[in-house]
Amino acid sequence: MSPQSQLVDPFADTLELPTQWESSAFGFEWEREQIAEHLSGRFQIVREIGRGGMGIVFLARDIALHRLVAIKVLRHEFSASEDHRERFRREARMTARLSHANIVPVHTFGEEGDLVYIVMKYVHGESLADRLRRHGSIPAEETQRILRDLALALDYAQGEGVVHRDLKAENILLERGTGRAMLTDFGVALLRSLDPVRADASRAFGTPHYMSPEQAAGELDIDGRSDLYSLGVLGYYMLTGSLPFDGLTFETLAAKHIADEPVALSERLPKLGSTLRNAIERCLLKDRDERWRNGRELAEALAVAPKRRWFAGRKAAISTMFRSRAAAELAMIATAMKAVLWRWTTI
Secondary structure, rough: OOOOOOOOOOOOOOOOOOOOHHHHHHOOOHHHHHHHHHHHHHHEEEEEEEEEOOOOEEEEOHHHHHEEEEEEEHHHHHOOOOHHHHHHHHHHHHHHOOOOOOEOEEEEEEEEEEEEEEEOOOEEEEEHHHHHHOOOOOOHHHHHHHHOOOHHHHHHHHHOOEEEEOOOHHHHEEEEEOOEEEEEEOOOOOOOOOOOOHOOOOOOOOOOHHHHHHOOOOEEEEOOHHHHHHHHHHHHHHOOOOOOOOOOOOHHHHHHHHHHHOOOOOHHOOOOOHHHHHHHHHOOOOOOOOOOHHHHHHHHOOOOOOOOHHHHHHHHHHHHHHHHHHHHHHHHHHHHHHHHHHHHOOO
């Protein structure tokens, strides 16, 4: 047994053992080596759990506190770039100031030589992207609940002056057991109170398939309503299994977000309740002044139970009541006829 594996707590909340020191395939990867060199006294790598454009995320065990954490590491090719290191610092600082049940919290941040890392809460579950890849789409009731969770998270972030700018299925985690949706990855977020509005702020940060029209057009003044458009894209994707717009280039997608209308949800899903359909379609309006004003307003709309389901339940209850009453009346008639026949046969 290696010295590192002796540190495994048998009562920790996972049965997975670290694999870094037991497989030579892992030993040559720079990010793992850096964690082993600089953080081995505090954290023990279990496995890699995700890769993004700028970072790699590892599942790790906090040795002192006997808990699982997620460690996001700046990728090797960006470790020498002061611009990328500063973006990582900003992500850590911005997320650390946010405290909300539907936002993944940051525990700490550090720089050790070339290693730049963020330690975050580990969410037991899976990403929304993984769920969609497995099932294709998500039922309307669950979609409505997920969108409401995220609307509340965005409302809180907007209140703190933070615009996420990269809302997408890969950045949504679904907690196992509770089903709670949690927003993560504020790597390209904008803090409106501190970030100056300048020309380079108009660079197209984010993911083209989810960009709001104003984001795609490179407008300087982006606010929380841009995130609500992206949330509408996400809702459309969850329900239908496909994104509202597709294209091979950024320019094609940007033009569609700015000028085209997606196929209406009423056409794609004729039986979809009006509450959820209207909420998503209002998010997707081109003019941000016509969208929901904030996440709280959207969350309140999504909290309303779909009328279609209420009427369906009422109809079922009424139908059951009539069936029961009819059965009782038939039983009474049968009893009366039996009594009459008995009297006639005894005369």
